[in-house]
Amino acid sequence: MTATLAVLLRNAAAPAQLAVRRVAPFFLCAMGLSRRALLAAGLAAVVVAAPLASAPVHAMGAPGQPKTGPGGSDYAIAATDIEKKVFGEGNGRALAFFPRGAATKPRPVVVFLHAPGAISPSWYGAWLEHLARRGNVVIYPLYEETIGAVPYDEMTGEALKGVRAALAGIAAMPDVKADVSSLSFLGHSGGAVIAANLAALSGRDELPPARLLFGAMPARGGAEKIYAPPLANLASMPAKTVAIMLVGDRDSVAGDRGARQILTAAGHLGQDHRLIAKAGSDNHGLPAVFYSHHAAVAPNEDWDLAKIPGAAPAATAPAAAGGKPAAGKAAEGAPKLTPQEARQQREEQRKRHAALWRVGYEERRGLAGFEGRTVGAGNYAIWKIFDLAMDTVTAGGDAMTLKRDPRLYDMGLWSDGWPLRRLSVETPKPVVRKDGQEVSQGAR
Incomplete structure (x- = not known):
């Protein structure tokens, strides 16, 4: 005041x-x-x-995690009661996370697709823990043992192998009670492209049909600047699938181009099954809430590959903190590198990371590095939006049902009671044929 x-x-x-x-x-x-x-x-x-x-003009506290409801912390399951299993082999491996003990009712299945290069679940550990503690079975396809091991156009195929292996392994565990009648696909950045590709393969190829496709800051498929996997033909995606794309106003990597590309390719779903949600950054308080391309990153070192039995690839050295291979550290039994070769290896690794995690000015300004990043208000808001979308679809609703829900727009309050910038939504216009191609009237 x-x-x-x-x-x-x-x-x-x-x-x-x-x-x-x-x-x-x-x-x-x-x-x-x-x-x-x-x-x-x-x-x-x-x-x-x-x-x-000289009087201060900023609120000094962003909203924390809500206590109840979508994105809330009212967990019935403790963090220590989450089982972590590994299924599949090589690049076709997948991790599965679910509550320990016999389930009393069927558990929804969420397939979580990480961004290329963010192999270790430690990048998203806090979000994965939140999903599992809510009672979901989370499948996390690795689809690449190490950075650069799999070409971009083969990532969807390797992810499909991992999902199949995890579903087969979970089916052999009756206490888990995974509801495999349908799946929710959740992806970040280039992982959103793979999630869309898998949703298009669902309902066949031994994959249950998709009921929800959710992309968080989706990259543009096949874009050279972003180095994302190519987007497949999404015309075969089940007609009942609800596709929600979340974009950030400070995403200097993909903007809303990836979201529009995916929803245009899935134009057969109709207007009532597609939605773009845009989160707006807010610097009213400190620390500011910043929705960049990497806003979905929610680190938790307890979820590092090296800490999950059987998860770390045997042919490489254990992953360093944050899921990044230890620079210049050779695998056990590998020939010793000369100093020049070690420097060259570190330089190549640095270039791969720069390409896979390319950032612009706004990204660097708001996120100087992933090390030491903490989970904050932006993460909780993203969790809430996904939880709300999943609850809506599970209850039989569609994108229009979600659009009419007032809870979708409320992003919380600063410590001084001032509301954070509200979420905005857009229903993509119908897809029309132009020059032999399907183009959304609202696409840019």
Whole structure:
């Protein structure tokens, strides 16, 4: 309240100060006062106004995780009661996370597709833990043992192998009670492209039909700048699938191009099954809430590959913190590298990381590095949006049902009670034929 009053007074005083600067010399000279007296009066005004000008104007606390509801922390399952299993072989492996013990009712299955290069689940560990503690069975296809091991056009095939292996393994565990009648596909960045490709393969190829496709800051399929997997023909995606794409206003990597590309390719779903949601950054308080391309990253070192038995690839050294291979560290039994070869290897690895995690000015300004990043308000909002979408679809609703839900737009309150910038949504326009290709009227 004090900070707001200070800003109002300072703004209200500006015109008066301008008038005083222009009129005061003539007025004081008419009174017989010297310029030295005028200078003294000005210094006194500065001293009086200094405390007012230096008053803080920011709220000092962003909203934390809600206690109940979508994205909430009212878990019935403890973090230590999550089972972590490995299925499949090589690049076709997948991890599965689910609550330990016998389930009392069927558990929904969420297939989580990481961004290319973010192999270790530690990148998204906090989000994965949230999903599992909500009672979901989470399948996490690795689809590449190491960075660069699989070409982009083969990533969807390797991810499909991992999902099949995990579903088969889970089916052999009756206590899990995984509801494999349908699947929810969730992907971040280039993982959203793979999620869309898998959703198009669902309902056949021994894969249950997709009921929800959710992309968080989706990359543009096949784009050279982003180095994302190519987008497949999505015309075979089950007609009942609800496709929700979440974009960030500070995404300098993909913007909304990836979201529009996916929803245009899935134009057969109709307007009531497609939706674009846009999260707006807010710097009213400190720390600011910043929706960049990597806003979905929610690190938790307890979920590192090296800490999951049988998860780390046997042919490489254990992953360093954050899922990144230890630079310059050779695998056990491998020939020793010369200093020149080691430097070259580190340089090639650095280039691969720069390509896979390309960032622009806004990304660098808001996220200098992934090391030390903490989970914050932006993450909780993304979790809430996905949970709400999943609950809506599970209850038989569609994108229009979600669009009419007032909970979708509320992003929480700053510590001073001021609301965060609300979410905005857009229903993509119908897809029309143009020059032999399907193009959305709303696409850019």
